[in-house]
Amino acid sequence: MTPEQWRRARELFEAAIDDPPTDLPRCLADRCDDHVVRREVASLMRNHARAGEFLTHPVGDLAELLEETPPFAPGQTVGPYRIDAEVGRGGMGRVYRAKDTRLNRTVAIKALPAELAPDPSQRERLRREARAAAALSHPGICTVYALDEVDGALYIVTGYIEGRTLHDEIVNGDRPSYARLIDTARQLASALASAHAAGITHRDLKPENVMRTVDGRIKILDFGLARQPRAALAAAGAASIVTHAGAVVGTPAYMAPEQLNGQPADLRTDVFAFGVLMYEYATGRHPFDAPTAIARAGRVLTAEPEPLARYRADLSAALVSVIDRCLAKAPDERFASAIDLLGALPEAETVGRRAVPLVGPSGTTAIADTSWWRMHQNRDRALPPGRHRGLVREGRAARSNVGRLHCVERARHGLEHAQRTSGVHRGDARRRADGAAPLRDADHPGRRSDHGGDARRGRPGLDHGCLT
Amino acid sequence: MTQAVTTAPSNPGDAHHLAPIVYDELRRLARTYMRRERPGQTLEATALVHEAFLRLADAGTPWTDRRHFLGIAARSMRQILVERARARGAQKRWAGLDPVSMTAALERASAGDAALPAIDEALTRLEQVDPEQARIVELRYFIGLSVEESAEALNISPATLKRRWALARAWLFRELSGDPA
Structure with missing residues (x-):
C-alpha cells in the first residue's frame, strides 16, 4: 500500500467508526474507487470488532x-x-x-x-x-x-578483591592528599592504558567501578560494557555487537558529551570519564554537579566546570591541566587514549613545590608495583645514554598503541636498570640523564610482556582509527 | 586550561540525546519502587513516569517540553519492558500457544508478558506504515496515559486520538491474530 492509499484508508476507517454504516461494503464502494483501500478498510473494521479488550488496559504491574x-x-x-x-x-x-x-x-x-x-x-x-x-x-x-x-x-x-570503591571514599568525605591523588591517578591511568593498548574501551568508568584494595592497589572492576575491537570480536566468534543501535549503555553521570549526543564511544570517552572521576575524587564534587540527572547532562554538554584550583589550591598546575584536558567537550581536544594520558600525568616525586615521597600513605602500592616489575626483569636491559629519550620519542610517533606502550616500557626498564646498577635514586638518575623532560611512565607498567612481545615480533598493532 | 569547545546539541529543541537519561531514571525509579514494595501494592507505569518527570524536569534544564518528555519516556518504557519479557523467554511461551488460544488471550488481554515481544515487533511494522500510530500505542499502552493526556502529548484533539487509537488496535490485532488482510 502506498502512503497515499494508507492515508485514504485511515480517513475512511475513522469516518466508519464515528458513524458506523449499516452496509459497509456499499458505503465504501460509494466513497472510494480503489479496491486495495476498500479491502484494507473492511479488514481493519472487521478486526476492530474482534479486538475485544486488546491493549485496553495498560501494560501490567511493573513490580x-x-x-x-x-x-x-x-x-x-x-x-x-x-x-x-x-x-x-x-x-x-x-x-x-x-x-x-x-x-x-x-x-x-x-x-x-x-x-x-x-x-x-x-x-x-x-x-x-x-x-x-x-x-x-x-x-x-x-x-x-x-x-x-x-x-x-x-x-x-x-x-575476590577486598577493599573500598572510590565511590565509598568520595561519599565518606575522604579527601585524598596530593600524593595519594597522583598515585591513584597514575595507577588508574596505567590500568586503563593496558585496556586501551589492547583496543578495549571500558565505557562505564565511574567511582563505583574502581576499587582500592587493602594494600593500596587500584583495580578497575566491571568490564560489562567494555567493547573490544571488531577483529577481536570476530575472532571470539561473537555474531554481532550485543548492544544494538540506539540501546542505552553507560551511566549518565559519567557520560561524555558525544555519548549524550548519541555518538559512539571510543577511547577518548574513557578519557573523559577518567577526568570526571579524578575531579570528583579530588574535590568531592562532580564537575558538572546539578540537582537532577537531566540538569547534569545539560551541564556536561554546555557548562565548564568550576576551576579545580578553587577547591584544591594544593594541586600542581600539571595535574590540573591534565584533568582539564580530559574534560574537554570535543573528543579531539582530549588525550587520544589513556596511554597518552598516563604519559602526561606528573610524577609523584617531581611535581609541586615540595618533593612528595613516592612511599607515603599509599606506599604499599609503590612497593607492590616495584615487586611486580621485578618479576619482569628478563626484559631489563641497560640502555645506551640518551636512548630512553629516543624511545619515548619513538613511542609518541608509533603507529599502534601496543608499539607506543612498548617503547615507553623499554625506556622505563632501562632506567630501572640504570638505577639499580648505579644505586642512584631513580628520580635523580632521570633528572640527570633527561634534563627537563622526564620519562613520565616510570611508576606503573602499562602492559605486561606479552604485548611488548607482540610489538617486538612486529605484529600489526591497533590503530586508533579502528578502535571505535 | 580546557578549550571551551562547546558541542551543544545541533538543535536546542531536540532533546533526543537525553533519552538515555530518561531511560536510566525510569529503570532506577522502578528498582527503588520495588525495594519499597509491599504485598498487594502494584507499581503502575503512569505513576513512575510522572515521578520521573517531576524529578527530571526542573527549571533551567534542557527540558522545556513535557510532550517531548512523555514521548521519550513511553519509548523507553517500551524498550525496558520488552527487553525484560524477552529475557524471561516470553517469545517461547507465546509461540507455544495454538492460534485459537493466542487470539483468545489477546481478546481478553490475558496474555501477561508473553505477548509483549510479539506486540513490539508488530508495532515496529506499524511504525513503518504510520509512525504516529506507534507513538499512540506507546503512550496509551506502555505508560498508560489517558485519551486526553495522550492527545495533548501528540498535539491532536482527543476525538482524533480516540479514532486513531482504535485504528492502531485493529491493525495490531489483525497482525497478531493472523487474520488475512
Missing part, C-alpha cells in the same frame, strides 16, 4: 514485570564453589563472594538474575565482559579465573 530472582542463594553450592554472600548488584548481574572448595580460596562470582539468564543477548554480554577482562593482564585489572555454566546459570569467576 511483577521487572521482578528479578537472584541466581544463587548463600550456602548454595555451584560447581566447585560455595556461595557465601551477595556483595554487589550491577546493571546486569549480581556479584557474590564464594569459596573455591578445590583451591580453598575466596573468589567473586558474577551471574545474571534468573529472569535474564535465558536471554541470549544478556549471556553474550556476560561472555564479552569475561573475554574483555581476560584479554588483559595487569595488576590494576581484576583477574578472570573462569567463565562457567551450571544448570543453565552462566557466571564469571574472578579474583
Whole structure:
C-alpha cells in the first residue's frame, strides 16, 4: 500500500467508526474507487470488532514485570564453589563472594538474575565482559579465573578483591592528599592504558567501578560494557555487537558529551570519564554537579566546570591541566587514549613545590608495583645514554598503541636498570640523564610482556582509527 | 586550561540525546519502587513516569517540553519492558500457544508478558506504515496515559486520538491474530 492509499484508508476507517454504516461494503464502494483501500478498510473494521479488550488496559504491574530472582542463594553450592554472600548488584548481574572448595580460596562470582539468564543477548554480554577482562593482564585489572555454566546459570569467576570503591571514599568525605591523588591517578591511568593498548574501551568508568584494595592497589572492576575491537570480536566468534543501535549503555553521570549526543564511544570517552572521576575524587564534587540527572547532562554538554584550583589550591598546575584536558567537550581536544594520558600525568616525586615521597600513605602500592616489575626483569636491559629519550620519542610517533606502550616500557626498564646498577635514586638518575623532560611512565607498567612481545615480533598493532 | 569547545546539541529543541537519561531514571525509579514494595501494592507505569518527570524536569534544564518528555519516556518504557519479557523467554511461551488460544488471550488481554515481544515487533511494522500510530500505542499502552493526556502529548484533539487509537488496535490485532488482510 502506498502512503497515499494508507492515508485514504485511515480517513475512511475513522469516518466508519464515528458513524458506523449499516452496509459497509456499499458505503465504501460509494466513497472510494480503489479496491486495495476498500479491502484494507473492511479488514481493519472487521478486526476492530474482534479486538475485544486488546491493549485496553495498560501494560501490567511493573513490580511483577521487572521482578528479578537472584541466581544463587548463600550456602548454595555451584560447581566447585560455595556461595557465601551477595556483595554487589550491577546493571546486569549480581556479584557474590564464594569459596573455591578445590583451591580453598575466596573468589567473586558474577551471574545474571534468573529472569535474564535465558536471554541470549544478556549471556553474550556476560561472555564479552569475561573475554574483555581476560584479554588483559595487569595488576590494576581484576583477574578472570573462569567463565562457567551450571544448570543453565552462566557466571564469571574472578579474583575476590577486598577493599573500598572510590565511590565509598568520595561519599565518606575522604579527601585524598596530593600524593595519594597522583598515585591513584597514575595507577588508574596505567590500568586503563593496558585496556586501551589492547583496543578495549571500558565505557562505564565511574567511582563505583574502581576499587582500592587493602594494600593500596587500584583495580578497575566491571568490564560489562567494555567493547573490544571488531577483529577481536570476530575472532571470539561473537555474531554481532550485543548492544544494538540506539540501546542505552553507560551511566549518565559519567557520560561524555558525544555519548549524550548519541555518538559512539571510543577511547577518548574513557578519557573523559577518567577526568570526571579524578575531579570528583579530588574535590568531592562532580564537575558538572546539578540537582537532577537531566540538569547534569545539560551541564556536561554546555557548562565548564568550576576551576579545580578553587577547591584544591594544593594541586600542581600539571595535574590540573591534565584533568582539564580530559574534560574537554570535543573528543579531539582530549588525550587520544589513556596511554597518552598516563604519559602526561606528573610524577609523584617531581611535581609541586615540595618533593612528595613516592612511599607515603599509599606506599604499599609503590612497593607492590616495584615487586611486580621485578618479576619482569628478563626484559631489563641497560640502555645506551640518551636512548630512553629516543624511545619515548619513538613511542609518541608509533603507529599502534601496543608499539607506543612498548617503547615507553623499554625506556622505563632501562632506567630501572640504570638505577639499580648505579644505586642512584631513580628520580635523580632521570633528572640527570633527561634534563627537563622526564620519562613520565616510570611508576606503573602499562602492559605486561606479552604485548611488548607482540610489538617486538612486529605484529600489526591497533590503530586508533579502528578502535571505535 | 580546557578549550571551551562547546558541542551543544545541533538543535536546542531536540532533546533526543537525553533519552538515555530518561531511560536510566525510569529503570532506577522502578528498582527503588520495588525495594519499597509491599504485598498487594502494584507499581503502575503512569505513576513512575510522572515521578520521573517531576524529578527530571526542573527549571533551567534542557527540558522545556513535557510532550517531548512523555514521548521519550513511553519509548523507553517500551524498550525496558520488552527487553525484560524477552529475557524471561516470553517469545517461547507465546509461540507455544495454538492460534485459537493466542487470539483468545489477546481478546481478553490475558496474555501477561508473553505477548509483549510479539506486540513490539508488530508495532515496529506499524511504525513503518504510520509512525504516529506507534507513538499512540506507546503512550496509551506502555505508560498508560489517558485519551486526553495522550492527545495533548501528540498535539491532536482527543476525538482524533480516540479514532486513531482504535485504528492502531485493529491493525495490531489483525497482525497478531493472523487474520488475512
